[in-house]
Amino acid sequence: MQTQKVNWEQCKNGYTTLASVKTKVFQFNNFSIKVQFNPGRMISTSAKVDEQSINDRKCFLCKENLPQEQQSVDYKDDFLILVNPFPIFPEHFTLPSIHHTKQNIENSFFVFLYFCRDLNPDFSVFYNGPKCGASAPDHLHFQAGTKYFMPIDLEYEQLKKKFGEELIKIKSLHVFAIDDGFRKMISFEGNSTPEIEEAFQIFYSSFKKITGQDEEPMMNIIGSYQNKKWRVIIFLRKKHRPDAFFEEDQEKRILLSPAAVDIGGVCITPREKDFETITKEKLKEIFTEVFFDESFFLRFKKKLQSDLELYYYS
Structure with missing residues (x-):
């Protein structure tokens, strides 16, 4: 990080902007x-993530297309650790696969858990689904940022106590469903990689079935590892961007495209006008629009609990 800030002008400017x-x-x-x-x-x-736009540009996460000044650290043979030159966090990293393969969590969740463990205790790791926040949906990657920068890192425990419901407890694994009125979440806590991986695959299958998706259902994930225990929070998304993002009337348009960091509690607005005019009520409207409603969440909780119990107790 420090070397890149000195030797790479774009990176230096990005972190200077944070001030x-x-x-x-x-x-x-x-x-x-x-x-x-x-x-x-x-x-x-404002990244264009439609198929045509993606096909028309070089993949900026492929190693051969990285800026000449960008350095990388190899991770477990198949991934790189890169300094993000357009940071949100005081320290912000991108963690791409060395292979140009589509953004997909089903077959890479175990790598997500490894990153959480190995970047402990200073970083939270997050994943944006290909249809709800990933600016490179054509290239598998995670990101990591300074832990406790996102409010969810500190507020999760109180949200769980006030709004959470334990769906199952088996061995070291705990699975919770949380609805704080804004966000619908499923969380996993445990100290066993196989147990969390197993529960995640059951979740993934259940979520895919109930949403009727052929491809990956929309989700954002924030994970961390502390005191030899993983905590993984999965946010259930219904929609990528709110209607306000596409408003033709510039006075009504709001450039807020919710991804993991935003729904983790830090909403990024690249235009000062949006920052100045956004209200508490508008935030609630945007979050309500991009998350599933309470009725869906109740149905999904029951299905997931049933699927977990069927798997573990049958």
Whole structure:
């Protein structure tokens, strides 16, 4: 990180920009949402992720297309650790596969867990699904950022206590469903990689079936590892971007494209106008629009609990 800030001008400028970001905080029931004006995130926030746009550009995560100044650290033969030159966090890394393969968590969740463990205790690791936040849906990657920068890192325990329901407890594994009125979440806690992997595959199958998706259902994931224990929070998404993102009327348009960091409690607005005018009510409207409603979540909780019990107790 320090070497790249010195030797790579784009990276140096990106982290210098962080010093001038503006932040405001909205308090809700037992949690907070920050809104940050960060002009350095314009490219990522407004990224075109339709198939044609992706086909028309070189993949910026493939090693052969990285900037000449960008250095990398090899990780477990198949991944790289790169400094993100367009940071949100005080320390922000991108963790791409060395293979140009589509963004998909089903077959790479175990790598996510390894990153959580090996970047402990300083970083949270996150994943954006190909249809809800990944600016490179054609290339498998995770990201990592300074732990406790996102409010969810600190607020998770109180959210679990106030809004959570334990779906199953088996061996070291605990599975919870949490609805804080804004976000619908499923979380896993445990100290066994195989147990969490197993539960995740059951979750993935259940979520895919109930949403009727042929491809990966929409989700964002934030994970961490502390005191020899994993914590994985999965946010269940219904929609990629809110209608306000596409408003033709510039006065009504809001460039907020919710991904893991945003729903982890730091909403990034690359335009100062949006930062100045966004309200508590508008935030709630946006979150409500991109998450499943309470009725769906109740049905899914029952299905997931049933599927978990069938697997573990039959």
